[in-house]
Amino acid sequence: MAAASPLPTPAPEPAITLPGKTPLGHPIFTRIRLATPSDVPHLHKLIHQMAVFGNLTHQLSATESSLSSTLFPSTKLQPFHSFTIFILDVSLTLFTDTPYHTNPFYNPTEEVVNLDLAIEDPERETFRVGKSDVFAAGFVLFFPNYPSFLAKPGFYVEDLFVRECYRKKGFGKKLFSAVAMQAVKMGYGRVECGVLDWNANAINFFEGMSAKKLQELRICRLTGEALQAYGGTDSE
Amino acid sequence: MAAASPLPTPAPEPAITLPGKTPLGHPIFTRIRLATPSDVPHLHKLIHQMAVFGNLTHQLSATESSLSSTLFPSTKLQPFHSFTIFILDVSLTLFTDTPYHTNPFYNPTEEVVNLDLAIEDPERETFRVGKSDVFAAGFVLFFPNYPSFLAKPGFYVEDLFVRECYRKKGFGKKLFSAVAMQAVKMGYGRVECGVLDWNANAINFFEGMSAKKLQELRICRLTGEALQAYGGTDSE
Numbered sequence: 037m038a039a040a041s042p043l044p045t046p047a048p049e050p051a052i053t054l055p056g057k058t059p060l061g062h063p064i065f066t067r068i069r070l071a072t073p074s075d076v077p078h079l080h081k082l083i084h085q086m087a088v089f090g091n092l093t094h095q096l097s098a099t100e101s102s103l104s105s106t107l108f109p110s111t112k113l114q115p116f117h118s119f120t121i122f123i124l125d126v127s128l129t130l131f132t133d134t135p136y137h138t139n140p141f142y143n144p145t146e147e148v149v150n151l152d153l154a155i156e157d158p159e160r161e162t163f164r165v166g167k168s169d170v171f172a173a174g175f176v177l178f179f180p181n182y183p184s185f186l187a188k189p190g191f192y193v194e195d196l197f198v199r200e201c202y203r204k205k206g207f208g209k210k211l212f213s214a215v216a217m218q219a220v221k222m223g224y225g226r227v228e229c230g231v232l233d234w235n236a237n238a239i240n241f242f243e244g245m246s247a248k249k250l251q252e253l254r255i256c257r258l259t260g261e262a263l264q265a266y267g268g269t270d271s272e
Numbered sequence: 273m274a275a276a277s278p279l280p281t282p283a284p285e286p287a288i289t290l291p292g293k294t295p296l297g298h299p300i301f302t303r304i305r306l307a308t309p310s311d312v313p314h315l316h317k318l319i320h321q322m323a324v325f326g327n328l329t330h331q332l333s334a335t336e337s338s339l340s341s342t343l344f345p346s347t348k349l350q351p352f353h354s355f356t357i358f359i360l361d362v363s364l365t366l367f368t369d370t371p372y373h374t375n376p377f378y379n380p381t382e383e384v385v386n387l388d389l390a391i392e393d394p395e396r397e398t399f400r401v402g403k404s405d406v407f408a409a410g411f412v413l414f415f416p417n418y419p420s421f422l423a424k425p426g427f428y429v430e431d432l433f434v435r436e437c438y439r440k441k442g443f444g445k446k447l448f449s450a451v452a453m454q455a456v457k458m459g460y461g462r463v464e465c466g467v468l469d470w471n472a473n474a475i476n477f478f479e480g481m482s483a484k485k486l487q488e489l490r491i492c493r494l495t496g497e498a499l500q501a502y503g504g505t506d507s508e
Contacts, residue, residue: 083420098423106424113349119418119425177420182355184319184413184431187334188342189355190495192428195420213502216494220503227494234488246498252470255486258452258463259426262482266449267456 062154064126066207068214069137069144071121071175073108076100078163078172079121086197090232115141116222117180122214124174124198124207125165126155133168145214149205157201174198176211183226190226191219212245230255298390300362302443304450305373305380307357307411309344312336314399314408315357322433326468351377352458353416358450360410360434360443361401362391369404381450385441393437410434412447419462426462427455448481466491 071079080100087096107119125131137144157163163172177195193215198207216227229247231238239249307315316336323332343355361367373380393399399408413431429451434443452463465483467474475485 087421092421096421098421102423103420106418113353117349118353118416177418179416179418180354181417181428182342182413182415182430184339185323185328185332185334187338192417194418216499216502220500225495225499227499229492230489231492232488233490239490239492242492242494245494246501247492247494250491250493252468253466253491254469254475255489255491256465256467256475256478256483257486258478258481258483259461263452263461263463264456265482266452 061150062152063148063150064128064155065130065146065148066173066210067125067127067131067134067137067144067146067170068122068210069125069134070115070139070142071107071123072137073104074166075121075123075172076104076107078123078165079103079107079175081162082172082175082197082199083195085199086195089197116218119177119179121178122176122211123172124176124202124211125170126173126202126207127168127170129169131170133166133170142218147210151205155201155205157199159199159201163199173202174207174211176215178215178227180224181226181228186225188223188225190224190228191215193227193229196229208241209245212242216245297386298388300364300385300387300391301366301382302385302409302446303361303363303367303370303373303380303382303406304358304446305361305370306351306375306378307343307359308373309340310402311357311359311408312340312343314359314401315339315343315411317398318408318411318433318435319431321435322431325433352454355413355415357414358412358447359408360412360438360447361406362409362438362443363404363406365405367406369402369406378454383446387441391437391441393435395435395437399435409438410443410447412451414451414463416460417462417464422461424459424461426460426464427451429463429465432465444477445481448478452481 077100080098080103083098083103084096087093107121131146134144134146157171160171164170165172174197175195176193178191178193180189181192182189193212196208196211198211219227227247229242231242231249243249313336316334316339319334319339320332323329343357367382370380370382393407396407400406401408410433411431412429414427414429416425417428418425429448432444432447434447455463463483465478467478467485479485
């Protein structure tokens with residue numbers, strides 16, 4: 037923040053321009069809302085991009101169909117009590133379709149952000165939301181966990197992803213903050229997330245959000261054929 | 273399994289004894305069943321013992337009341353779709369109260385184990401289940417998680433605990449196996465659990481159950497006042 041200078045007769049504020057440049061400030065409207073089944077094609081593409089980013093496409097077996105049936109089963113539990121997704125939408129104009137995205141469990145949060153440079157989104161058409169001028173820019177997938185020492189639930193953030201052209205603008209912070217705010221609202225005791233130890237960017241991000249990396253905790257995973265072996269009646 | 277020996281005239285099997293010793297084999301009946309609200313006092317004590325075991329009593333704020341309201345809320349979700357607890361019961365005689373513990377979501381699994389030495393349980397009265405001769409010996413607390421790359425849920429095992437006098441008898445394996453079997457039954461893709469990196473016993477246990485320790489994954493945790501700071505409307 038600039039220090040105030042004691043000018044006795046302040047001149048009227050001019051429009052902010054720099055010589056030879058367009059006026060400063062490119063507003064972009066952002067919205068965080070609960071995902072719906074119609075977001076599945078976008079989610080599938082976003083998860084694929086996430087796998088490419090992490091060099092993990094060999095681990096990816098999700099399809100639109102499997103995402104749809106597991107994230108939005110016919111006996112869908114209330115959001116926040118099971119697997120939950122916030123979508124980050126962006127638009128160059130005010131959102132006019134928000135009422136459609138409002139539901140009893142979560143009112144979309146909107147915010148306008150002034151950027152120095154306009155964003156060129158090469159994947160606009162791929163990520164257009166319905167027929168509007170709204171585009172899916174990222175998502176966060178989370179669900180409750182239960183730290184028994186606290187005897188109250190928390191949230192575990194499984195994925196947090198922002199498309200490349202929208203990075204470094206604080207949008208990931210918005211998504212994570214939305215989860216943390218929801219946790220506080222519900223009286224939950226924790227928000228946790230997994231990071232790869234070599235991913236300094238991710239660790240810096242979460243530490244910047246006041247999360248602490250647990251030095252000693254490791255995860256053991258049983259999966260694939262080793263898990264299937266438990267399926268027989270004589271597996272023990 | 274012993275190889276069959278082609279004895280033409282097998283003698284009647286004698287009682288198994290060793291010279292100067294009591295007869296071999298102390299049968300103990302074990303049962304794994306879903307916890308009910310009436311288990312909360314036992315669960316609270318088990319969680320306390322677990323905190324003592326891990327030198328973590330300073331992190332323990334769970335009370336019977338808070339466990340009860342969070343694990344068994346009035347709008348309780350179906351077991352396995354939310355926080356779920358299996359109790360390990362033991363008895364010196366056949367279970368006669370099993371029908372009471374059967375429910376539409378899980379049939380208790382019973383098994384008899386022959387021990388070389390009888391177990392002296394110094395906390396029998398504390399952990400007596402109802403008025404029966406059944407005693408709570410341990411528990412496992414788990415809930416669904418969602419690996420989006422697989423696009424199908426898994427289970428996360430938050431706690432796995434067996435009381436001291438019942439350890440080293442394969443009871444922890446039974447509890448973990450029950451979770452893994454349930455995961456397979458539901459078509460889930462993973463079972464995961466957290467261990468502290470210095471806890472070689474725990475790591476050996478899970479590796480013995482075919483789980484693999486993930487070398488690179490770390491958990492970041494936002495909790496306490498740092499989490500509460502997200503509660504204000506200006507927190508972002």
